[in-house]
Amino acid sequence: MTANPSRQSPAEWEESAQLLPLTTRELPSGRHQFHKERLMARIQQEERTATTAAAEPKARRFTMPRRAFAVPAMACALAGAVVVGASVFTSDGEGTGAADGSVLTTSVGAATTKGVPQLLDQISLAAAEVPDPKAGQYVYIESKTANSYEKVVAGGSSLAIDKLHRRQIWMSLDGTKGWLIDPAVNESPEGETLSLPDEQGNVPVATLNGPSYDYLAKLTTDPDKLLQKIYKETEGQGNSPDQEAFETIGDLLGESYPPARLYSALFKTAAKIPGVVVVEDAVDAAGRHGVAVARLDETSGERMEWIFDKKTHVFLGERSVQVREDGGDSGVIKRGTVTNTSAIMKRAIVDDIKQTPTEGG
Amino acid sequence: MRTRVRAGEPSAFAELFDSYARTVYNHAFRLTADWATAEDVMAATxxxxxxxxxxxxxxxGSLRLWLLGIATNTARNQTRSNRRYRAAATAAARAETAAPDHAEEVAGRVDDRRRLAAALTALAALRRPEREVLTLCLWEGLEYTAAAEALGIPVGTVRSRLSRARAKLRRLADTELASTATGPMVRNREPVPGLGQVRGDRGTAVRPAQEGIR
Structure with missing residues (x-):
């Protein structure tokens, strides 16, 4: 090897090679051919349309195939609109939030540790009985959501936005069937299926990070046991065990349908996580003001806030606010930036995919 | 080849696919820690x-660099947060090593699984930009200038990210990888120091981390 300064020295190479073994794998059997055929079919199809409608197809960026499968069951976090960088790929969809537009900001509310247990207690008591779904029914959740995130472009980073938009998701109780309508994610306005199994034939197994209703219904409602389970199953994830536990509970509060007993238990569990604070005033994605239970991620400087109605203590939504200066890998996320926000507008049980609950029902 | 690709010749893309699908697939795996996601990224690339x-x-010259650049961008949008990456890496490493001991499984295959788990462990300890540079320069053997081109960043940035990545790996090697050889698991629980290495780590989804069932 020559002494080329723009290459690693042989010694460096060897050292790293030991750390990072050079192992590669073949695509699963048949998949090479499968994808090749798809590519060729696409090319041919475009060639055909290009002759009739010039230039139009090229304006459309390609979106991930089967992207829907990348959405973990119900719980791909309520701010699931970030899912798979959709906005980067769908720069032309209506309401998709091109990578420009104004950044969502807020004044950073003061946090206090005073009254945390009392507030969590009140919230937990406010858990309303929700009707149990019957076999074959679907959990329907409608939310309003927006996100900002760091996007790396040639020469630096910039802040990209998914504008505030409506998101609707339907999930079967076992989490294997579903439908998602979210302009920040979908390629077509009809939305896309979330019905699994994935292309390898794996049926999804519900986990804390991807819970189905059935999974939630069986989850322990003992706060100590639940917290233990959360710590155990999220071990090694996130920026700290406590923050990860808090965010895991947050995910369960958002785009999911926890039975009432579990819902109460979630707050009793959250009360046991160190570092939880109260923020007196927070605004959800729908503009509703409320009081927030929050926790600061010390590593990223971002604070996750669960927002509740001040009087009724009904859960309104969640958001993450950059609290420390200059967040993100390159400091483009300024203090006060709302990195994602999601307000739950409807949460209901319906009989079928794409069915919405009747008004007032 | 470049001329034919520019001209949109279908046969050129067929050849391109045959030559580089595997390369892109493996590169995408290192960046997403999930084989199924890697397959999606490969197809999308x-x-x-x-x-x-x-x-x-x-x-x-070869269009490999160009494809790797596209794949890196595509993978980045799949796994936007380190939190998700780590979850996936943990699950994948576990799946590799927890696979049942088939008597018929040849020793080489077992070694391969072990090596893969160790690599995931190491990659999970890095920040995404470091991971990208490392996989391009080390696995794909790109020169710094080529990696810079693929990523659209200055060469100096490639160099500094790579040296940070190496330093972290060396530390990791001292403490972790020795034990990984026998019972690998992602053990590095320490958040990697540095400014905001996980920003909004919520909401970005890779596939569900289906632990231990692949």
Whole structure:
């Protein structure tokens, strides 16, 4: 090897090679051919349309195939609109939030540790009985959501936005069937299926990070046991065990349908996580003001806030606010930036995919 | 080849796919820690390549670099947060090593699984930009200038990210990888120091981390 300064020295190479073994794998059997055929079919199809409608197809960026499968069951976090960088790929969809537009900001509310247990207690008591779904029914959740995130472009980073938009998701109780309508994610306005199994034939197994209703219904409602389970199953994830536990509970509060007993238990569990604070005033994605239970991620400087109605203590939504200066890998996320926000507008049980609950029902 | 790609010749893309699908697939795996996601990224990369065909520089060598650049961008949008990456890496490493001891499984295959788990462990300890540089320069053997081109960043940045990545790996090697050889698992629980290495780590989804069932 020559002494080329723009290459690693042989010694460096060897050292790293030991750390990072050079192992590669073949695509699963048949998949090479499968994808090749798809590519060729696409090319041919475009060639055909290009002759009739010039230039139009090229304006459309390609979106991930089967992207829907990348959405973990119900719980791909309520701010699931970030899912798979959709906005980067769908720069032309209506309401998709091109990578420009104004950044969502807020004044950073003061946090206090005073009254945390009392507030969590009140919230937990406010858990309303929700009707149990019957076999074959679907959990329907409608939310309003927006996100900002760091996007790396040639020469630096910039802040990209998914504008505030409506998101609707339907999930079967076992989490294997579903439908998602979210302009920040979908390629077509009809939305896309979330019905699994994935292309390898794996049926999804519900986990804390991807819970189905059935999974939630069986989850322990003992706060100590639940917290233990959360710590155990999220071990090694996130920026700290406590923050990860808090965010895991947050995910369960958002785009999911926890039975009432579990819902109460979630707050009793959250009360046991160190570092939880109260923020007196927070605004959800729908503009509703409320009081927030929050926790600061010390590593990223971002604070996750669960927002509740001040009087009724009904859960309104969640958001993450950059609290420390200059967040993100390159400091483009300024203090006060709302990195994602999601307000739950409807949460209901319906009989079928794409069915919405009747008004007032 | 470049001319044919620019001209949108289907046969050129067929050849491109045959030559580089595997390379892109493995590269995507290192960046997403999930084989199924890697497959999606691979497929999307070639579709993107088709879409972007007229941006190919008519002069130059192999198109591998160009494809790796597209794949890196595509993978980045799949796994936007380190939290998700780590979850996936943990699950994948576990799946590799927790696979049942088939008597018929040849020793080489077992070693391969072990090596893969160790690599995931190491990659999970890095920040995404470091991971990208490392996989391009080390696994794909790109020169710094080529990696810089693929990532659209200055060469100096490639160099500094790579040296940070190496330093972290060395530390990791001292403490972790020795034990990984026998019972690998992602053990590095320490958040990697540095500014905001996980920003909004919520909401970005890779596949569900289906632990231990692949």
């Amino acid at each position: 070639f579709m993107e390549a088709w879409r972007l065909r007229d941006r190919v520089d008519p002069e130059g």
